[in-house]
Amino acid sequence: MPSREVIPERRSAARCARTARPPTLLVAVLALLATGCADWSYARIRLGMTQRECERTLPEGVVWRTELGLCCRRDDYFGRSDALVVLVSHDQRVVGQFQATQFSPHQRLGRDVGYRLRGELDPKAAGLEATGPLDTLRAVADDLAAYRGAQAAMETHAFVAAGLVRLLERWPTGTTTVPHAAPLADMLERVPGGGVARLNVDPAGTYTLEYRQRNLP
DSSP: OOSOOOOOOOOOSOOOOOOSSOOOHHHHHHHHHHHHHHTTTGGGOOTTOBHHHHHHTSOTTSEEEETTEEEEEEEOTTSEEEEEEEEEOTTSBEEEEEEEEEEOOBGGGTBOOEEEEEEEEOTTTTTOTTSOHHHHHHHHHHHHHHOOSSHHHHHHHHHHHHHHHHHHHTSSSSOOOOTTOGGGHHHHHHSOSSOEEEEEEOTTOOEEEEEEEEOOO
């Protein structure tokens, strides 16, 4: 397997509609604060940290423990929704994390409408090193889609799984079938396809990925 694999970039023909009037200073500051709060998690979590350390980085009251690890969900006043899923190994170490973000139209703030998924995964620590990148991510998406538990946790898992499905669809070869995709039907309606997708594998075998779609009016 090559040390680096990149999904070809394919961009939507749509372009961002921007308002001619700049936002007020107060609105701009509030937008910045909201974005910072939404990124409270992903930037602070590191692969290999303990589950306890990971939990300390997350806000109280919106975190669920599952058999897969941890997940949380947060919506802000400006129409942004963030879902985070953290995969934890049997020895209580973080082996992967995925953050899905949905943007709603707020042209006054100069923000786009669309979806973004970003993630990182250590397949060796997760016990998946024997499979290739596509099969590994397909297995992760299937586990997330098959999760059953608290409704909020199920929706959080599905929000991330739908992004993984869309990312797999952009790979130029191979099947993208996820066995438990049926429960994702409603969520896939919210997550647009045809976006820009990237999947890199570093020399240590760790995956970093991103799927981004601007679904502009």
